[in-house]
Amino acid sequence: MNDIRERIIEPLKGEIDKIKNIQEFQVLKSKYVGKKGEISKLMKEIGKIEPEKRKEFGAFVNNLKKEAEAILEEGLEKVKQHLKEMEEKKSWVDITLPGAKRKIGYEHILKQTIRDVYEIFSSMGYKIVEGPEIETTWHNFDALNTPEWHPARDMQDTFYIEGKDNIILRTHTSPVQVRTMLNTEPPLAIISPGRVYRKDEPDATHSPAFNQFEGLYIDKNVTVGHLKATLEQFLTMYFGGSRKVLLRPSYFPFVEPGYEVDVDCMFCGGKGCNVCKGTGWIEILGAGLVHPNVLKNVGYDPEKWQGFAFGTGIERIAMLKYGISDMREFYRNDMRFLGL
Ligand code: DAH
Numbered sequence: 001m002n003d004i005r006e007r008i009i010e011p012l013k014g015e016i017d018k019i020k021n022i023q024e025f026q027v028l029k030s031k032y033v034g035k036k037g038e039i040s041k042l043m044k045e046i047g048k049i050e051p052e053k054r055k056e057f058g059a060f061v062n063n064l065k066k067e068a069e070a071i072l073e074e075g076l077e078k079v080k081q082h083l084k085e086m087e088e089k090k091s092w093v094d095i096t097l098p099g100a101k102r103k104i105g106y107e108h109i110l111k112q113t114i115r116d117v118y119e120i121f122s123s124m125g126y127k128i129v130e131g132p133e134i135e136t137t138w139h140n141f142d143a144l145n146t147p148e149w150h151p152a153r154d155m156q157d158t159f160y161i162e163g164k165d166n167i168i169l170r171t172h173t174s175p176v177q178v179r180t181m182l183n184t185e186p187p188l189a190i191i192s193p194g195r196v197y198r199k200d201e202p203d204a205t206h207s208p209a210f211n212q213f214e215g216l217y218i219d220k221n222v223t224v225g226h227l228k229a230t231l232e233q234f235l236t237m238y239f240g241g242s243r244k245v246l247l248r249p250s251y252f253p254f255v256e257p258g259y260e261v262d263v264d265c266m267f268c269g270g271k272g273c274n275v276c277k278g279t280g281w282i283e284i285l286g287a288g289l290v291h292p293n294v295l296k297n298v299g300y301d302p303e304k305w306q307g308f309a310f311g312t313g314i315e316r317i318a319m320l321k322y323g324i325s326d327m328r329e330f331y332r333n334d335m336r337f338l339g340l
Contacts, residue, residue, distance in 0.1 A: 001060050005067075008038050012068055016075035021083065025076055032068050039065045106338065110211060110330055113318040114193045117213055120237045121191040124230070126215065129190045131176035133197070137166045139175035144254040145293040159197050159208075169197035173214035174254060177290075177309055180216065181298035186305045187219040193314060204326045211314035218290070218300070218307035224257070227287055227308035231261055235284070239266045239321060246281055255288025255309060266320070275320075282320065285312040 012032055019025050032038050042061045049057045107115070118128055140146075141153050151157065152171060161167040176192040193213040200206040217230070228245055235243040246262040263284045265276035272278040287310035292302035315327050324330075329337045 001057070004042070004060075005064055008032065008042075008064060009067060009071070012071055016071055019075060019079055021079065022076075025072075025079055028075075029072050033065060033072065039068060103339070108330075108338065109318050109322060109324075110314055113314050113321070114211070114213070116238060117191065117193060117234075117314070117317075120234055121215065123237075124189075124233065126189045126191045126217075129176060129180055129192050130194055131170070131173070131179050131192060133170055133195055134161065135168055135170040135175050137168055139178050140168060140170050140172070143178040143294065143297045144174055145291045145297070146253040150253060157199055159199060171198055172196050172311060173212040174309070174311060176214055177216045177254075177294070178298055181218070181295075181300060186300060186307075189217045191215050202328055204328065207315070207327055207331070210327070212311055213314060214309065214311045216290070216307060216309045218305055220305065222289070222306040222308055224289060224308070227289070227310070230308070231285065231287065231310060235263045238317065239263070241266065244270070247287075250286070252286055252288060254291050254294050256291045258286070258288035261285040261287050261310070284317065284320070285310050287311070 012028075015028055019028060030037055034040065039061065042064070046054060046058050046061065106112075122128070137153070141150070146152060158171055159169040161169075173192050173194055173196060176190070176194070180188065180190050180192075191213060192215075193211065195209055196212050197209050198206075200208050202208065215230075217226070224247070228247060232243060232245045235245060243266070244264040246264075247259040248262065250258050250260040252258040260283055262281035264270040265273060265280050265282050267273050267275045268280070270276075270280040272280050276282050287308065290307040290309050295302040295305060295307075315330055318324065318330075319327065
């Protein structure tokens with residue numbers, strides 16, 4: 001019987017030392033103590049043994065099984081210990097190494113731009129006010145002296161709220177002038193940023209929803225000189241350097257006189273380049289002296305009060321400042337753009 005024991009226990013001891021994981025352990029276990037294993041084979045032999053030796057042989061096989069199980073048990077513990085050590089090694093952290101840097105992100109360029117505009121105009125004593133994006137046609141057009149025939153009122157250019165012919169998504173921030181004057185006694189100075197809507201196909205310079213800011217200053221004896229100085233100050237603080245302003249007469253129904261305002265090109269210093277198309281000037285704002293009809297519409301006496309107003313696109317001034325050529329980048333949320 002000793003040689004039977006040796007034939008089974010010795011190889012088991014050899015094999016158990018080599019196993020590296022639980023799967024290998026299972027294979028080994030079934031090879032020795034499994035249903036079809038070496039020891040089960042011996043158990044089946046018991047019946048064939050002569051009756052007087054049967055008891056002794058039975059006890060031998062049982063002990064052999066216990067011995068094999070003990071060896072397996074010990075082997076399993078060793079494998080588990082080994083696996084645990086490997087795992088610990090893997091998750092070991094060298095706390096002296098520099099940490100993984102996480103990007104915390106940036107404020108979106110449009111938000112930064114609105115903040116810059118806020119700060120510049122606050123420093124000049126302007127108050128920030130906001131108005132609704134869903135507007136009445138009266139605030140958006142009529143009160144702003146924009147007659148029925150004006151192309152800005154065209155159904156094609158504007159989003160109307162379904163079933164209503166007097167409620168629209170505002171097409172500019174100018175109605176905030178009206179709302180402010182209606183509930184404020186002059187003098188006043190406000191700046192109003194916000195989203196506006198137009199029925200435009202998106203391309204590099206158009207979007208059906210974009211941002212503008214509006215400025216309004218009402219006082220006594222206000223002239224175009226005040227307007228020009230204010231815009232020069234804003235553009236200098238926003239773009240840096242020392243900016244010059246060119247007022248070109250233009251038409252906006254709510255101002256008289258009205259101007260397209262150009263700034264000297266910040267890319268070439270006014271010499272002429274691709275961006276300014278060789279002219280040295282870049283169109284940047286619409287502005288003018290508030291039309292007497294607008295003042296009357298909000299209950300101000302135009303003999304007593306005058307003012308200037310101006311408006312421009314937030315995207316437009318941000319594109320010029322940061323050299324962005326496609327407006328759609330602002331809304332795409334591409335991390336490569338946002339991480340600028
Ligand atoms: N509201 C005009 C637009 O969206 C911009 C503008 C022009 C605003 C002249 C003004 C202004 O206040 O005086 O195109």
